Amino acid sequence: MSSPRVSVVMAAHNAAATLPETLASIEAQTRADFEIVVVDDGSSDATPAILEAHAASSPRCRWVRQANAGVAAARSHAIGLARGELVAFIDADDPWLPRKLEKQLPLFDDPAVGLVYCDVRDVYPAGDAPASWFHAKAPARGAVLARLFAANFVCTSSVVVRKAALLAAGGFDPRMHFNEDYDLWLRLANEVGFDYVDEVLVRKRALASSLTHINPLECHLQDLRSIDHWVEWRPDLFPRGSALVRRRRARALARIGYHRLQGRDFRGAREAYWQALTLGQVDAATALRFLAALSPPLARTAWWAKALRRRMVRPT
Secondary structure (H helix, E strand, O other): OOOOOEEEEEEEOOOOOOHHHHHHHHHOOOOOOEEEEEEEEOOOOOHHHHHHHHHHHOOOEEEEEEOOOOHHHHHHHHHHHOOOOEEEEOOOOOOEOOOHHHHHHHHHHOOOEEEEEEEEEEEEOOEEOOOOOOOOOOOOOEOOHHHHHHOOOOOHHHOEEEHHHHHHOOOOOOOOOOOHHHHHHHHHHOOOEEEEEEEEEEEEEOOOOOHHHHOHHHHHHHHHHHHHHHHHHOOOOOOOOOHHHHHHHHHHHHHHHHHHHHOOOHHHHHHHHHHHHHOOOOOHHHHHHHHHHHOHHHHOOHHHHHHHHOOOOOOO
16 A cells, blocks of 8 residues: 555554454444554463454555564564554554544645544443543643643553654654553654644553553653653743642652552652652542551551552552
């Protein structure tokens, strides 16, 4: 196929269980002017065989294999192979609904729009969640950097972006193994306008094997580093002493404290909670967790364990 408008880019690693359904959801799109570019990131399961079979039956699909280097490096490899003027990201476990590209592509008729996202619905083994945490309470359009800094509302599998804007922003940082997508959205939001389709067009699987589940503490530490980076880079938007910056730092520190507390690192939990409390942007639950960190015997009680199980004191 020559000159597809959209390159659908996927990084796949040991994705055999979900890959066939996801590939089928791409092929089922009502817009036909796309190609599929997949980089197998050193899989040890049947992922390469599935990709080989799919590419043999679909002229739209190309795939390559690389040694395992992480999702950022695999996506960057795929972007380098992409021929479309637009790049659509999809994770190997997040199937699309059939009209996703049909709904998103017309928004690029506005030259000010560099990235278009949509709503998603989280899917758990027991079924769909009632709503997605990615859903923006009020859809963010246009210059969204301040809104995006406050909270990430962009799911990777929902994104279609101009390839020129993606390359100008530097693409994914291959050094990052956590929050690499959020880092890129922030850099793009600093340069281009965003638009939004207020409709569920992606079904996002919530898997225990995802990196955010495997090492949530490192994700929150990376978030804290990102906050400091943007405070330094854009002090005009994010003054260090502003309520927004204090709230973001307090939220990240509270999450760090929570995971240190779960790991029985009471000293580390106390330090994180104390820093969060001094920022003046925390709730009663954070104060309660700080008290537990001050008193390890309290944290070991049956009451505390029950509270954790019931998510009474889990950070938001």
